[in-house]
Amino acid sequence: MTRRRKNFRPEDRRNQIFDCAQQLFQTKGYSRTSINDIMNIAGVSKGAFYHHFDSKEAMVDGLLRRYADQIRGAYDAVLETQGLSALDRYKLHLQILRDRQALAEPQSMMLIIASLLNEEDSGFQDRLMEEIVAAVVPVFAEVLRLGIEDGVFLIDDPVTAAPLIVRIANQHRYVLKTAFGIKSAEDQKAVVKKIEDSLKMQGLAIDRLLGIPDGTTQLRHVNYASDFVANLHAK
Amino acid sequence: MTRRRKNFRPEDRRNQIFDCAQQLFQTKGYSRTSINDIMNIAGVSKGAFYHHFDSKEAMVDGLLRRYADQIRGAYDAVLETQGLSALDRYKLHLQILRDRQALAEPQSMMLIIASLLNEEDSGFQDRLMEEIVAAVVPVFAEVLRLGIEDGVFLIDDPVTAAPLIVRIANQHRYVLKTAFGIKSAEDQKAVVKKIEDSLKMQGLAIDRLLGIPDGTTQLRHVNYASDFVANLHAK
């Protein structure tokens, strides 16, 4: 019965479907969301869905690509900014990813959080993380190369180091899993500490690999862990 | 205790189903393997399957647990061996995991390789890796603690460091993905180098986090990368 909207360009429809899918993934998780669910929320028939996407997987690819492109948009400033020392450029890189992280809460961060709840969704999580790696690594490898030239970073292969470091930072997600199943306030405190300890250790691993002073790499804002746990508890 | 038809104890049936499932996962990948496939290969009815397992997920859990228990069996020697220096104990830990890795080829390593082929199977991969982490971390954390006591490792929190380090080592799997799609012999050489570079960088990250000399941590045997690529090419 749904009538066709004549002002809709194909791209708009695709984005509309993306939006609905993302919303559903956030609220009920990836694996629990069927194409029928997405269809119904979007007010679109199955035929329409498969007109715009070859498969469910292809749709998810498009959604993740769109997400990664948003990161690229903000992150490309790392190389575009002029007149920075190698270490300052590295710190800018950290800051942009930190800020993005803070902004993305709850928008896109909830994508990850929701998928953390179900073991089945770890594949989705993995794909999301790899999209992020693909977006960040090319720029970050150049940041490392510049720092190696200046003698700031004590490694010899930025292209190999870049994905390793980004994935060390992304190990974060395994620790967040423990944040579920919190009951008492003491649990809450313990989990906050565990997340903070883990973040510190990740930063330490990166600092020492690069040969820069302990504590240089701050992966999240100071209140990240407590905010995360508080947010989680509120729902 | 209770002996049933064909001399089959319940545990034997379970292991038989595990074996068939593992074989199928290796040959055609996890997501492409249905319960019906497993039933048919095992020569068992659906009723029998669901008599022994609550769900497909439960069966997979059991299979992964069995795999992790095999690791535990060999790995527990790390703490049982007496009279070792902290660094030698750490090296023993590395050696046992390296040897196990070499032995496990093609047996259980193929589990990972097969799941690397399909993007859809990354969830399965993730679960496998987390089982390994759960098996290794308790012992490894103690190894680290002993080394910290002796002033060999320059960190202060073995319980946080242990899973981080194990997962750095497991990052390996992301690099292996690039080994597919090899055509020319030059490709082959380049991929071998890429795998070796990555392994070296992972070892370096661990060495420097722990504060031990560069090159101490050898994650695989020397011919691992070339053997892997050669094996892959043979099929």
Added chain:
DNA sequence: ACAAACATACCGACGGTCGGTATTGATATG
């Protein structure tokens, strides 16, 4: 006899396909 160990028929949900219809914009024509 009785429970464990199976077997079989069946179910609903899922991703995906298919034949068909409505809408559109470009172009040809009166």
Added chain:
DNA sequence: CATATCAATACCGACCGTCGGTATGTTTGT
């Protein structure tokens, strides 16, 4: 300038095979 034409595009909804899972009946060992 208005309109008929028409292929491409956007969309619909019934239908299909497969999957994980269940309900219920049957065999087998003790």
